[in-house]
Amino acid sequence: MIILHVIPTVNPEFGGPIEGIFISAPVLREQGCNREIVSLDAPGDPWVKNCPLPVYPLGIQSRSYARWRKRIPFFSNYGYTPHFVPWLKENARKYDAIIVNGLWSYSAMGAARALAKGDTPYFVYPHGMLDPYFNKIKPVKRVIKQFLWWISEGRLLAHANGVFFVTEEELLLAKNAFWPFRCRGRVVAYGTQDIKGDPVVQIEAFRAACPSLGNRKFILYLSRIHPKKGCDLLIDAFAKVAHKDPEIDLVIAGPDSVGWVKKLQAAAEAAGIGNRIHWPGMLKGDLKWGAFRGSEAFVLPSHQENFGIVIAEAMACGKPVLTTDKVNTWREVVASGAGIVEPDDLAGLTRLLDQFLDLSPEEKAAMGQRARQGFVEKFDISTMGPQLIEAIRCSGKAA
Template identity: 45%
Template sequence: MRVLEIIGSVDPRHGGPVEGVIRQAVARRQFGLETSIVTLDPPNEPWLRDIPVPIVALGRSGGAGSSRLPWRRYGLGSTMVPWLRQNLCEHDVAVVNGLWNYAVCAARRTLIDSGVPYVVFAHGMLDPWLLHRHPVKHAAKRLSFALIEKPLLDRARAVLFATEDERNRARAGDWRFAAPDRIVGYGTAEPDGDPAAQVEAFGRLIPALRERRFLLFLGRLHPIKGCDLLVEAFARVAAQRRDVDLVIAGPDPVGWRTELQRRAAALGLAERIHWLGMLTGDAKLGALRSCDAMVLPSHSESFGMVVAEALAAAAPVLITDKVPLWRDVAADGAGLADSDDVDGVHRVLEAFLSAPPERIGRMRGAARACFLRRYEISIATRRYTDALRDAARGTAETGRPAPVMAMKC
């Protein structure tokens, strides 16, 4: 079966959804599905060469996600619509990933009447948290939803969510659509390579941490990730725990790092917080293997791919109850979770740093077991593959026939 993934960008700086699309595309080969990807990325981006899946990049330099001009960030100017009209019928099913960009508009203009069955994977983009912080954007997206997203969602064979929490938050945001929804899960692959070499690769970046304990934040520096909560909460524990540092590693898409650094300096943490850009490859795995715990104080996540990656590397995770994996993490003893505010983040930091070494050792074993039991990628791939096969056959999870579209290919 041939699957076409439609996504605004596969730039790795966009985080978990991108990582998930690529890893799932590779993993589903064992189930007889071959995947290709079409994006709004410029074709000359260097990281496209490392993607192990056939990819068609239809954007231009300064296109989606890389320009200050809003219409260019949206992706206008690409050739996606004519490309889809010419190539859709070579595929048995399409997946539209995410919302609120021109790739979705192009899908709406071409998929609905093509006769090619499709699903939409929301990737957390129906969560009301961020929209409520920006009323103007909320109003603009309500208009976009009426004109673009809702017609696309209404005619989909299914709208996919990674977790029940993500689906519930989308419903709370009152985004109404006619298609059935379906939870397919998510996951990540087993980390490969030499653990010792990975630890050394990270150690070369910050040699001072070779002999010190540290907590690790790994992700975009964005308000939705709660980086400000982490700085404030770490300040509360740092004075009593002089042997622990904090590493904040990730891209800075909204230019927030300078403000966070100023706040850290005002709190007397300039020497205790280490700021890195985006980590990849051995350095990223080395950070996860070396840290005492990975911290993700998010206000919202569709899944929390970095949590699964940390569990795979046997790192305990300290998260908020807005990260959908928190119940599994708590039940398995793989980490700690609390509310998404300064007090909640402080409580998990204090509880973890106060724990005796033997308990932290048990957490590491539990983290690894949690990954293998719940989030190893083949587990979710089976469910996702079933959803794609059902879409291609024209059945929803409920067993009801999906909307019938006349084939125009």
């Protein structure tokens, strides 16, 4: 089986969707499933050259076009390219199935135009982009999205052979996002690869890359640094409980996607905890796994999160998970006994950290062990990957 993934970009900083494609590729290849990607990236983009899978970048390679896009707020991230629809129409039949990843970009509109009446079965992963949270915080964009729903996204989902939601929570939330809502929706679990490498070497590599931390204990945040992620409330909550354990620090790692770090650092200084928060930037490879393995716990204080692949990665490393009930995998965390879940406000995040700090070393270790077991049962891609292949084959059209 050969699957084509349609996605706006193969840039790793795009987040979970493209990372999930990369991580699951070796496992699915072992199952007889090879994958290729078509994206809206320009051919000269650096992340295209480093893509580990065959990729067809159909974006416009033009400096003047790039400057023009930046002048128009909505189109700056939409990614229009005249090459996309003709290419997809011409090449769709080469694939056993096509998976469209994400909505609200030209990759979704173009896929609707090219695939809705075609012969190749296609499927859609909304990746949390139908969560009503976004309509609440950006009501103007909701109007634009409703219009797009009528002309492209709604049509894309209605004609798809299947729409895959990674959790039951995501499926339930999506039904109230836009009208009319018609699709063949089902839950197809998402996962990640188990962790490899030498833990000691990885931890040493991370601490060497974050010298301000020294040998101190720490709670880890690792994700994009963005208001949606609740980093500001995490700092405020940590300031309230930091006195309970003077030996533990907070590491906030990840790319600064909106230029927010300086403001957060100022808030930490004002709260008197600036020297107890460390900012190593985006971590990859052994540095990333060393951060996970060396932490006391992983915290994700998001106001909205569809899957949160970092939660699965933390559980794979046997680390307790501290998160909110706005992360759609929170039920899996609770069911596994893998961590603590609270609301996504200051009071909730303060309780989250407070409860964890009150645990004994033995209780923390037991929670970590349950987290590891929960990963094996619920998020290991070696188990979840075949489910995706079976879901596609069950359409009755894919080979």
